[in-house]
Amino acid sequence: MIKDKRRSLDHAVWNSYQAAEVVRTDAENRKPVRALINPNKLKQDYDDKIISVGYEYNFAPGTVFEWLGTKTYWIVYLQDLTELAYFRGDIRKCSYQIAWEDEDGLHSTYAAIRGPVETKINFIQKHGISVDTPNHSLSILMPKNEDTLNYFKRYNKFYLQGDDTCWRVEALDWISTPGILEIEAVEYFANETEDDIEAGIVGGLIEE
Secondary structure, rough: OHHHHHHHHHHHHOOOOEEEEEEEEEOOOOOOOEEEEEEEEEOOOOOOEEEOOOOOHHOOOOOOEEOOOOOOEEEEEEEEEOOOOOOOEEEEEEOOEEEEOOOOOEEEEEEEEEEEOOOOEEEEEEEEEEEEEOOEEEEEEEEEEHHHHHHHOOOEEEEEEOOOOOEEEEEEEEOOOOOEEEEEEEEEEOOOOOOEOOEEEOOOOOEE
């Protein structure tokens, strides 16, 4: 039954309407891989689909790949372990990149982001003076690896590439899903004298 199921996939990746060519972002070469990408959930704030691909291509939760036909990037965040013939998992579209700099140099990663969902402004009022406080929030899925674990800790700041809003890590979950780092972040104050806001790098203007 497993071999029959695999033969069905091998036929479908070349003949199905949902067949696609994908390339892992960490691949040493840019040789496309044939896969099936089926619809799952399409919401206003996120796009989820299902990928089916051979086990020999080493897809797993945390894998980021480019869907060549649409020029979009996706992250695998769940695996269906009941599928034995090939890898089958849930994927989410990555609309942004996050870049940061540490002692090892410049790093970047693709991330699937939801938010903000707030509908009002928080404020503090004392002695007749009202001051707004940043309260937008983000839910982020990104690959869990040594670089992301070293940088994304509580209270660290970051920018989304192409956006000048500063965000601060409030909570993170590196335990629930292998290969996935889940982050909750809130809007924070940008430091225009230290952060390279145009490039989206925290501390990018500091010279050693």
